[in-house]
Amino acid sequence: MKISPFKLERYFAKYEFNAPHLLCCSDCESMSIGDLLKLGQVSEATLSNVWLGYTESQGDPALREEIAQLYSGVNPEQVLVHSGAEEPIFNFMNAILEPGDHVIVLYPCYQSLTEIAESIGCEVTYWKLENCPDWKVDFDIFKDQIRPNTKLVIVNTPHNPTGFQFTKEEFKTLSDLSNEHGFFIFSDEVYRYLEYDENDRLPSICDINENGLALGVMSKTFGLAGLRIGWIATQNKEIYHKLAAYKDYTTICNSAPSEFLSTLALKNKEKLIKRNLGIVNNNLSLLNQFFDQYQDLFRWSMPKAGPIAFPELRRGEITKFCHDLVTKAGVLLLPGTLYDKSSNNFRIGFGRTTMEQSLNRLEEYLSATL
Ligand SMILES: Cc1ncc(COP(=O)(O)O)c(C=O)c1O
Known part of the structure; x- marks a missing residue:
């Protein structure tokens, strides 16, 4: 299998650990193991007793129990734990797709959501989000894209990079269309629970x-990317078993300490979500003020959920702008061209406590250069 480089990840590999001001990260503020143990009121001795043998390949039962509680219609036996969210994306597509299958993907998107299907030899159609003035989807276009051999529809909601979120009615329409036409829906929900208004949360x-598969992870909403724990939840038994069998060739089972710490984190999910939503909301009000002040330079579409947004640069070329900014001011933004060649947008991240400082640095740069 030949697969093209993951542009966004290669960009991060170049800058993430040397640019002083990361203003485009998609995860929420993290914490140390010590802080997580304190949050969950668990002693260090309990952690040091964790056994370092192989774990159950489906995922530790206690962890699956906690994950299942994030949903209303699945039980722990319908949850398959993986390493991060990237592994289940890769495994799922390889386990179910064949060359020639037709796949529709909500676009722009996190690259692996299109890339893996393309590398398998599928025909991939992009269902494009429109920005007018907020991000939205057109279901008439989508219905026209459905073909007799459409096997899979891939969506991501809340969305990376735009912060778009389907309405409940739209999500139901998508599900109804899957029942009517028989396609699977792979729904990347790694930012779920980060809706600014709880009423916007989708089932x-x-x-x-x-025939729906939900993707979840500890990295984003919960801010614990270093645990590398993600999962797929589905009622579809056949797909579940295919996925479990595929995983024997990638990671077999998960890291025992990570499973222990993820279980602890999910037992305390309300506290973590409250903390991270607090950071996001606080940063969003700073961003609203900032973009209000720079309306002539940027077009800001307020996201609906999640820790990222995708504003447009109105003057100049986005790759040059981002390059100049990181070189001269050490502020990292992600040029939209990493998602879509023709984009003049950029991804901004606001899930971290350092955002205000990075935004101030961006303002200093703009005052010096405009
Ligand atoms: C939409 C989306 N899906 C999946 C992933 C992969 O998550 P992880 O890095 O935790 O494997 C990301 C990471 O940025 C993402 O934004």
Whole structure:
């Protein structure tokens, strides 16, 4: 299998650990193991007793129990734990797709959501988000894209990079269309629970559709990317077993300390979500003020959920702008060209406590250069 480089990840590999001001990260503020143990009121001795043998390949039962509680329609036996969210994306597509299958992907998107299907030899159609003035989807276009051989529809909601979120009615329409046409829905829900208004939270696809697969992870909403724990939840037994069998060739089972710490984190999910949503909301009000002040330079579409947004640069070329900014001021933004060649947008991240400082640095740069 030949696969093209993951542009966004290669960009991060170049800058993430040397640019002083990261203003485009998609995860929420993290914490140390010590802080997580304190949050969960668990002693260090309990952690040091964790056994370092192989773990159950489905995922530790206690962890699956906690994950299942994030949903209303699946039980722990319908949860398959993986390493991060990247592994289940890779495994799922390789386990179910064949060359020539037709796949529709909400676009722009996190690259692996299109790349893996393309590398397998599928025909991939992009269902493009429109920015007018907020991000939205057109279901008439989508219906026209469905073909007799459409096997899979891939969506990501809340969305990376735009902060778009389907409405409940739209999500139901998508699910109804899957029932009518027989395609699977792979719903990347790694930012779920970061809706600014709780009423905007969607039911998970695994709760409402028997052919729906929900992707979740500890990295984003919970801010614990270093645990590398993610999962797929689905009611579809056949797909579940295919996925479990595929995983024997990638990671077999998960890291025992990570499973222990993820279980602890999910037992305390309300505290973590509250903390991270607090950071996001606080940063969003700073961003609203900032973009209000720079309306002539940037077009800001307020996201609906999640820790990232995708504003447009109105003057100049985005790759040059981002390059100059990181070189002269050490502020890292992600040029939209890493998602879509023709984009003049950039990804901004606001899930971290350092955002205000990075934004001030961006303002200093703009005052010096404009
Ligand atoms: C939409 C989306 N899906 C999947 C992933 C992969 O998550 P992880 O890095 O935790 O494997 C990311 C990471 O940025 C993402 O934004």
